[in-house]
Amino acid sequence: MHPAHLLVLLGVCVSLLGAASIPRPSLNIMLFGNMIQCTIPCEQSWLGYLDYGCYCGSGSSGIPVDDVDKCCKTHDECYYKAGQIPGCSVQPNEVFNVDYSYECNEGQLTCNESNNECEMAVCNCDRAAAICFARFPYNKNYWSINTEIHCR
Numbered sequence: 001m002h003p004a005h006l007l008v009l010l011g012v013c014v015s016l017l018g019a020a021s022i023p024r025p026s027l028n029i030m031l032f033g034n035m036i037q038c039t040i041p042c043e044q045s046w047l048g049y050l051d052y053g054c055y056c057g058s059g060s061s062g063i064p065v066d067d068v069d070k071c072c073k074t075h076d077e078c079y080y081k082a083g084q085i086p087g088c089s090v091q092p093n094e095v096f097n098v099d100y101s102y103e104c105n106e107g108q109l110t111c112n113e114s115n116n117e118c119e120m121a122v123c124n125c126d127r128a129a130a131i132c133f134a135r136f137p138y139n140k141n142y143w144s145i146n147t148e149i150h151c152r
Helices: 003-019 027-039 067-083 092-097 117-135
Strands: 102-105 108-111
């Protein structure tokens, strides 16, 4: 596709998003996505991890379908623990609202020391999951599966 066409398409998408009354994704989900892109730079999009298996995305139940899904289960458990930290003023289900800072250098992720205890915990949860995703192959067959059937 010609670069000018991409710019027009981008402009249309931005206009449509601006006109729609959909909530803006939290900054943390974008940070997590950027971490995934850091560890797996050749992936088409980190968005494929938002609806994968039984544990990647909203709602979690059943037995993980593969190692990537196990990464998400561990990530969910890590978020729950982060929400329990005395210095963390968020509820476990609101952890996505925590902002943190990190660095990506040639595929290596580092959570910055400037993070407070809660931010550091959430950053390390995301860091561990991004590293975990990089270790295992992504199976397109597990994207957007029927969780009522496969995740009992």
